[in-house]
Amino acid sequence: MKKSRYFSSDVLPTSHEIGVQYGNVKPGDTIAIIGTGPIGMGCLLTAQFNSPAQIIAVDMDDNRLAMAKELGATHTINSTKEDAIQRILEITDGRGVDCAMEAVGVEATWNICQHVVKEGGHLANVGVHGKSVNFELNKLWIKNLTITTGLVNANTTGMLLKSCCAGKLPMERLATHHFKFDQFEKAYEVFKHASDEKALKVIIDYN
Secondary structure (H helix, E strand, O other): OHHHHHHHOOHHHHHHHHHHHOOOOOOOOEEEEEOOOHHHHHHHHHHHHHOOOEEEEEEOOHHHHHHHHHOOOOEEEEOOOOOHHHHHHHHOOOOOEEEEEEOOOOHHHHHHHHHHEEEEEEEEEOOOOOOOOOOOHHHHHHHOOEEEOOOOOOOOHHHHHHHHHOOOOOHHHOEEEEEOHHHHHHHHHHHHOHHHHOOOEEEEOOO
């Protein structure tokens, strides 16, 4: 229960509401989650409430992709080793995905999303962008897409807490590193070198 509280104020409800709900994930859908940090993993876990047929996870970190596979991804793609857009289109027989979730907040991940959503699909932008991105409206206008973004509402927090307590959401897997208050500097170093340290979420325990 304690580990669940670390994620229930922001990470899980943001992932579920802005990613899964706004992305209109339905049973049988094929979805792509671009970025498998805590938000992307939250999207992956909560999307499974809605029974998508395929979940494609994309990241640059093999450790995170391995965890995504263990947590329910049907396909994983390391975008430093292969063309993520081309691979997603191959997996979907050229159609694209019903929903693409952008879970990082940079142009590269946005660009993957806008090139892999099929006609009538959803692009759910969950990541926080600090810079503008290239929005290829000249190619997207004819596809009848729904593009959404926003801040967490927290109206699903109660349900998510109950799901955690029932063992439906393995949040202990996401809290990979724990530190005390007097270990702040070490915690930042681990976070800074997340790939080398196999870190996903660094937690400062209050007791």
